[in-house]
Amino acid sequence: MQLLTGFSLGCLAVVFLVVLRDFRHLLVGKVFLWVLIAAAAFLLSRVAEPEFQWLLGDVMTTLPAAFWLLCLLAFSPKPEAKAHRAWVALALYSFIPPALSRPFGAADPDAAWWLHGLGFKIPQFAEYLLILCGLWITAAHWRNDLVEGRRKLRIALLVSVGATLLCVTVSLNHGLDTGQLVAGTVGVATLLVGFLLLKGQEGVLLDLQRSPASPDDTKAEPLPVVVETAPEPKEELPLAMAAQLKQIMEEEHFYRTEKLTLKMLANRMSLPEYRVRAIINVTFNYRNFNDYVNQMRIEEACERLVTEPETPIQNIALDIGYRTLSSFNRAFKDIKQQTPTEYRQSQQPK
Incomplete structure (x- = not known):
């Protein structure tokens, strides 16, 4: 158990440094860094001392909301918060009530029904909705991305993160955590993310919110492009x-x-x-x-x-x-x- 946890934390650290080096100036990169921190908090909670459990629990509870925000910033054509007020409210509700009610025993099924429901059960459903919404955003808009290589790298990146996050969330909420299985899943997913980041560099988390150049703007600086090539040799587009x-x-x-x-x-x-x-x-x-x-x-x-x-x-x-x-x-x-x-x-x- 400790060996797998250490392996997964090492993978997270490597990916964290890659994102910090290349994407820290982008909002989407900062959100991805928080996703990695929350994943590390989840792994540490398996081996940490009891007095640190509350802090690690509050951090890892933000994982579904952070994943949804990551998908929104990377894929949605309208990532502004005002266009997604209901989802922003749901994201906040998924981790704020559990953090506030945890000291009062909201996670205990024997607690008052309103405390257990409002502070624990309903936020659980909010987490599932956020994960599914993030995956839907990814699937709904990826075909319209005009950079071929970046489309494939992004879909693989976020689907792997989303599948792992869903596994982690289910294991936490329903007591299905077998230790080795979850820690190993996080480690494998982190290795995949690291491979995609190193392969895609400029394409995986490139900021999509920059305004496109006007068709008449001949002085615009060319954007970094990853073009999928057919069997014929690479050459400029005819x-x-x-x-x-x-x-x-x-x-x-x-x-x-x-x-x-x-x-x-x-x-x-x-x-x-x-x-x-x-x-x-x-x-x-x-x-x-x-x-x-x-x-x-x-x-x-x-x-x-x-x-x-x-x-x-x-x-x-x-x-x-x-x-x-x-x-x-x-x-x-x-x-x-x-x-x-x-x-x-x-x-x-x-």
């Missing part, structure tokens, strides 16, 4: 493919297609998906396919809002590919920081 993409999207207005996906665009260009991802990423510096499509749609919307002052906004939204007015308003405000109505009014001659 200009003909970029020209084909530009013709289809800008001249034929293919971006107006309702429910447009990367697969649909790849079929239209008769190219594999990984190649289309690379073209959009290298040529226009976009990291997310939806951002690329929304930018083109909103550019046309802005032009029509000014040149067609009598056309209803809903008609414009439907014409450029949005199914509902609400989704159009949301995308427009995300890019222009104002509603379509406000934009139209601001462009009218005074």
Whole structure:
């Protein structure tokens, strides 16, 4: 037991140093560091003296919330806290009530029903919801990541961490901890994380919240790109493919297609998906396919809002590919920081 715990703690320490060295300046890197600290607290709680159990217990209880936040920052196109108020509240509830009620024996089934329920049982369900939500965020958005190699590394990284975290949480909440099994699982997962970090370096935890460069911005500094290559030798993307993409999207207005996906665009260009991802990423510096499509749609919307002052906004939204007015308003405000109505009014001659 102590041997496996020491092995796992050593693996955690190595990964911690790698993340601290390369990603400490990123918010997502700082959250990942806390995940590693909480995992170390879980391992130490198996061998620590009783007087330190309360502190280690409070730290490791934050694991599900930290994992959810890690997934949100790494994968969600809208990681702002105000867009996820309910989940933020659930994350806080998952570890604050247990920490406050632990001294009063909330974990004891013989405690008062309200104390045991509010301070122990309900936070347990909150932990499971947070882990599942984190995995859902990972699965829901990874296909839109335009950097092929980074997509694969990230999905493997966070799924391995999520599976291990789920195993740890179940073992803690239901008394299924066999010591060797959990400690060994954490050690293996940590080795996998370390391998992925060393292999992916610039791709695994790269900050996704930086604004993509405008398609017309020719002075933008190229972003670090990890491109999956086909059997043919590595070479710069042919200009003909970029020209084909530009013709289809800008001249034929293919971006107006309702429910447009990367697969649909790849079929239209008769190219594999990984190649289309690379073209959009290298040529226009976009990291997310939806951002690329929304930018083109909103550019046309802005032009029509000014040149067609009598056309209803809903008609414009439907014409450029949005199914509902609400989704159009949301995308427009995300890019222009104002509603379509406000934009139209601001462009009218005074």
